[in-house]
Amino acid sequence: MERQVEEETRDPVCGMVVSADKDGLAASYQGRKYHFCCPVCRRTFLANPAKHLKPKKGLGRWLERVASSNEDVFGGRPRCH
Numbered sequence: 001m002e003r004q005v006e007e008e009t010r011d012p013v014c015g016m017v018v019s020a021d022k023d024g025l026a027a028s029y030q031g032r033k034y035h036f037c038c039p040v041c042r043r044t045f046l047a048n049p050a051k052h053l054k055p056k057k058g059l060g061r062w063l064e065r066v067a068s069s070n071e072d073v074f075g076g077r078p079r080c081h
Contacts, residue, residue: 009034012052013041029053 007020016037018025025036029049036042045052 011035011037011041013044 008017009020010016011018012034014037018035018037020035025039025042026033027036027042027046028034029045034045036045
């Protein structure tokens with residue numbers, strides 16, 4: 001029996017790892033599809049997409065590293081809402 005691999009991506013608003021298979025929580029912007037953990041993050045993104053696609057600097061980069069180390073150390077994903 002062949003097992004299907006679920007594709008994962010990051011929510012551009014909160015940074016959580018999300019399933020790219022959830023089309024209901026996706027939005028397109030400038031020809032690219034983005035996936036979200038919840039309707040709140042999707043609405044936040046659609047209100048100002050450019051804000052959430054800017055490269056993160058300083059504290060934003062540090063917070064992303066902390067969130068990903070949380071996954072590695074504690075075996076769980078950070079929760080958004």
